Amino acid sequence: MPKLIDKKIKGMSNSPASTVGKPGAVRRLSTDNPPDIHMTRNRSKSESSNASSPAANLDAASTPDKKKSTMNACPCIGSSSGKDWKLKCLQCGQIWHAGCANLKGTRILSETTVNQVFSGWLCPWCYKCPFPRHGGHTSSSLETSLVEKVLSTSVLQRISDTVTAAMQNITPSVDITSLEAKMNNLQSEIKEFHEGYKAQPPPVPQNIPLISLIPELGEPEGAVITSSEKPFEVYKVDYLTVEEEEKLDDFVGYHKSNGSFFDERGHMVLPFGEPYRYTGSGSASSAPEPIPEELKVIIDKVTKDLSLKHKPNSVLINYFPAGNAQTMTHLAMHSDDETCIVADSKIITLSLWASRKIVFHPKHQRSNLQPSELVAEDNSLYVMTRSSQNWFKHGVPQPNPGEDVDERISITLRCINNKKTRSILLMGDSNTKEVKFGEGSGTVGASYPGRRVKANMIKDIDPEKCVGYQNVFLHCGTNDLRNEYVTGKDYIHKLVGTLQSKLCVIEQLCPNTNVFVVPVLPTRNHTMNENVMYFNKLVDVMLNKRFPNISFSGVYGFLDSKGLLDSRLMRSNSSDDFIHLGKRGIAKYVAMMKSCVYRKVKSIEHQKTKQESAQVVDPPGGS
Numbered sequence: 001m002p003k004l005i006d007k008k009i010k011g012m013s014n015s016p017a018s019t020v021g022k023p024g025a026v027r028r029l030s031t032d033n034p035p036d037i038h039m040t041r042n043r044s045k046s047e048s049s050n051a052s053s054p055a056a057n058l059d060a061a062s063t064p065d066k067k068k069s070t071m072n073a074c075p076c077i078g079s080s081s082g083k084d085w086k087l088k089c090l091q092c093g094q095i096w097h098a099g100c101a102n103l104k105g106t107r108i109l110s111e112t113t114v115n116q117v118f119s120g121w122l123c124p125w126c127y128k129c130p131f132p133r134h135g136g137h138t139s140s141s142l143e144t145s146l147v148e149k150v151l152s153t154s155v156l157q158r159i160s161d162t163v164t165a166a167m168q169n170i171t172p173s174v175d176i177t178s179l180e181a182k183m184n185n186l187q188s189e190i191k192e193f194h195e196g197y198k199a200q201p202p203p204v205p206q207n208i209p210l211i212s213l214i215p216e217l218g219e220p221e222g223a224v225i226t227s228s229e230k231p232f233e234v235y236k237v238d239y240l241t242v243e244e245e246e247k248l249d250d251f252v253g254y255h256k257s258n259g260s261f262f263d264e265r266g267h268m269v270l271p272f273g274e275p276y277r278y279t280g281s282g283s284a285s286s287a288p289e290p291i292p293e294e295l296k297v298i299i300d301k302v303t304k305d306l307s308l309k310h311k312p313n314s315v316l317i318n319y320f321p322a323g324n325a326q327t328m329t330h331l332a333m334h335s336d337d338e339t340c341i342v343a344d345s346k347i348i349t350l351s352l353w354a355s356r357k358i359v360f361h362p363k364h365q366r367s368n369l370q371p372s373e374l375v376a377e378d379n380s381l382y383v384m385t386r387s388s389q390n391w392f393k394h395g396v397p398q399p400n401p402g403e404d405v406d407e408r409i410s411i412t413l414r415c416i417n418n419k420k421t422r423s424i425l426l427m428g429d430s431n432t433k434e435v436k437f438g439e440g441s442g443t444v445g446a447s448y449p450g451r452r453v454k455a456n457m458i459k460d461i462d463p464e465k466c467v468g469y470q471n472v473f474l475h476c477g478t479n480d481l482r483n484e485y486v487t488g489k490d491y492i493h494k495l496v497g498t499l500q501s502k503l504c505v506i507e508q509l510c511p512n513t514n515v516f517v518v519p520v521l522p523t524r525n526h527t528m529n530e531n532v533m534y535f536n537k538l539v540d541v542m543l544n545k546r547f548p549n550i551s552f553s554g555v556y557g558f559l560d561s562k563g564l565l566d567s568r569l570m571r572s573n574s575s576d577d578f579i580h581l582g583k584r585g586i587a588k589y590v591a592m593m594k595s596c597v598y599r600k601v602k603s604i605e606h607q608k609t610k611q612e613s614a615q616v617v618d619p620p621g622g623s
């Protein structure tokens, strides 16, 4: 049976150290039984030097740098300098300072009392509460917040980034996509777990005549979009030296006769380097060969000549057969607007073997831009910007009746980043200011590259800034809905109308971008919340009617049981700030964004796979 021993430094207690009546429960410390110490008060250094008992040594052996966590020393490994009782757990025998075991008030008790009271004491590691806690008890939420903290996104993000970095360092060619996907999946699951017990929709305002909310949802007037983009920005003739041209001819000729090209309706293609996936890119199902020396030379030359910011890492060679109006020799009108092409990069096309007409058409009906043409000569080069792809389509038309064309090669160079499927543009008000993109702790993380652009109010949303991102989050409205601005329901209707116009333009400029409108977060101000809920409801109706693909959700987890912004997620340093998210709120916000993107990207991939497999089983010519 464990024994209880008292030991007190001189002068700390008036009561004589005594044996308590319980058999074997309490006894004086003696040199014979040092491991049996159950309760003792630390000695100060000077006293311990005079002490003769091993217990005294135990007290003194508190020099933190020499001590390890043992059964005979409190898990804090420190010293209370003789001021605190030491207790021994009845079950495991571990020694604890009373203060470290959450028994701070016991210092004033006499040793006899302590011996009596703690004769059957179980330490924090051994004690299990026999009574279940009722659900709404404060301690549940405190524990929840602890769990949240432990599982917090930043920790996961750090793990994710570290694993990613380590993998890249060890074997640069390792495909870490699946590992990242697993980490992301894990993150989504944790987020769902977080929201599972808290999620509840904010109180929807009653008595809103929904039918008459937004009178007409036609295209808003004034949605003509203007731009100063050019279809191509550079055209150079006689670009390669005779020697360079000959080498390239040999290289392409070899692959042509070898049957390396893939058929792509009207022309043939041969990719190298980073995979470039586009609609109808049949060749993309297998990973392309690395870029060969013959093409690396061209990339280096172009990068230097054009002072490219992003060196091309992906090559697509197009082969157009010789022929006439009846021969299949063309490339349909299209834009190279895939988000995997780096937003501020250039697309370079080198033409060889024959001249061919290239046509450019403005993409948007109501834009200020005009169609144009370019005859790309043999050994010429033209350069388009990635951003011009959002304004123009280009193509190589079929020869006109009576026209004959010679066979032609075009070598197209692009800078691809396949992680860009998760690229994010966050356009928002001051609540998004603390969201940092990039790598490492405290950022959104390397797997979600992007940037934040300021838009304090809905009128400040700039659709052109969305170009080149796969995912756009619009986070505005809080400032528009400040009590001092809202004059009535009409004002809120107009706001929704402005948002609708912005979305129309974004839709035209970036048809392939996933747009997320973030509902305005309820604040802790009740009057403002009424307007916020009214606005959110209107936006919801507007999006459902006009933009069914735009997501409008993801912030319910920010609310407390009353539907107000959870105070634990807010900035704590200012009591009159009832709007802004604090560190924890931002971490949660970032997790929400990533989870939205992850799910969207997954569901699009899933839909694509379904469509592709449906195409495979369709009989030729089937609709």
Ligand SMILES: O=C(O)CCC(=O)C(=O)O
Binding pocket: 316, 318, 331, 336, 349, 358, 376, 394, 395, 396, 410, 412
């Ligand atoms: O052959 C050309 O000039 C155009 C090629 C092109 O547009 C493409 O590969 O995307």
Ligand SMILES: [Fe+2]
Binding pocket: 334, 335, 336, 394
């Ligand atoms: Fe193209």
